[in-house]
Amino acid sequence: MHKTITPPKISAQTGLERHADRRTDTAFMGSARAHPDAKVLPLFDLRIPIVPALDGSEAQLRWLSMHDVYAIAKPNEFVFLGEEESGAPVFTCNFQALQTYRSAAAVEEMKPLADLRSLALQGILSQEELLVVSQARALMAWHAVHRCCSRCGAQVRSHDGGWRRQCGACGLDTYPRMDPAVIMLVTRNGRCLLGREHRFPDKLFSTLAGYVEPGDDIEYAVRREVREETGVQVGQVRYAGSQPWPFPHSLMIGCWGEGLSDELTLSAAEISDARWFTREEAASMLAKSHPEGLEVPPSISIAYTLIQSFVDGTLGEAAA
Ligand SMILES: [Zn+2]
Known part of the structure; x- marks a missing residue:
């Protein structure tokens, strides 16, 4: 049976009450900022201050009070992320180097500063904190380039x-801003189509993907991207699941596509390789035991989840 999938680790719900209906209420926002338990996640050029455990196996975000934030510098803006169950309001802000040159010692105390992608890949934050910092970074990245x-x-x-x-x-x-992108696993006769973008590390294959363009619907975007990149014709398209991908602000719309043709005509401009893989081969790539050493993206990605669902038999023509 065709099932929608649940991508792991980076998903949508942060556990904070966002109070979207009260963001325009300046009295509410003012009292949230003045709340004695208000906590702020400060970013530094979008890098994230963490408190690692001694053995490095886990880490926590380094939260500050409003008072401590202003001791570093006055942020250009605060973003209200929501309220914790306790009622504590949660904010984030982003300092650029020019703002903090007078407070180098305070910035030094915030180190280490980590990159979101490496935090996600290492899996050292709790799920809840990873979701909060993913949303925080996506919002602050938007502010940083919309001056x-x-x-x-x-x-x-x-x-x-x-x-x-x-x-x-x-x-x-x-x-x-969110940029919608389709990411699709095309299957045909028990095999799935995976490709390599030029920027991929050696031996990495992934699901095909591309941005939804003006005028596209999701199904057309899937068929268009697969045809452009590999020449394969796609028939049915089904939604499988989605995932925010804050690098910097994409929404990955996961789909299954029914392959109608086998022959591959690769677009050298878009991809360096594409192949059909059997279920057994895909399983060995997930397990990192493929005889050629071929791999798939890490388990935090929806690409991994789509491939895993195909291997499990819950995605593909057999499950359609
Ligand atoms: Zn204007």
Whole structure:
């Protein structure tokens, strides 16, 4: 039976009550900022301060009080991530190096600073903290590159607890951006189609993927990307599951596609290789025991989950 899948580790729900309906309430946002238990995750050029365990096997995020944040510098903006069950409001902010040059000692105390991708790959944060920092980083990455109005070039300011930016000159509103991308496992006659992008490490194969373009629906985007990259025609397309992918702000829409043709005509501009793999081969790639040493992406990725579902028999033409 075709099932939707649940991608592991990086998913959507942070465990915080987001209070989206109260972000425009300036009195609520003001009292949240002034709350004695308010906690802030400060980022430093989008790098994340952590407190590692002595043996490095696990780590926690390094949270600060509002007071301690201002002791470093005044942030350009705070983003309200939500409220903990205890009622403590949770914020994040991002310091750029230019803002903190006067407080080098305080920044030094925040080290080590980690990259989100390596934190996710190492699996050293709790699931809950990984979700919070994934959302925090995606939002702060958006703020970092939306300093000016895209229509008139004037300065834009943060509103609604950091979930909207508005131009002070022309009034244009912009909202945190997500880029939808399709990521699909195409199967045919008990085999699945995996490819290699030019940037991939040696021996890594993954599901095909591509951005949804203006005018596409999800099904068309799947068929178009597979045809462009490999020449394979795709018939039925079914949604399988999705995953936010905060590198920096994609939404991966996982699909199964029914392959209608076998022959591969590769687009050298898009991929360096693509092959059909049997279920046994895919299983050995998941298990890192493939005779040629071929591998698939790590288990935090929806690509891994799609391939695993094909190996398990819950995704593919047999399960359709
Ligand atoms: Zn403007």
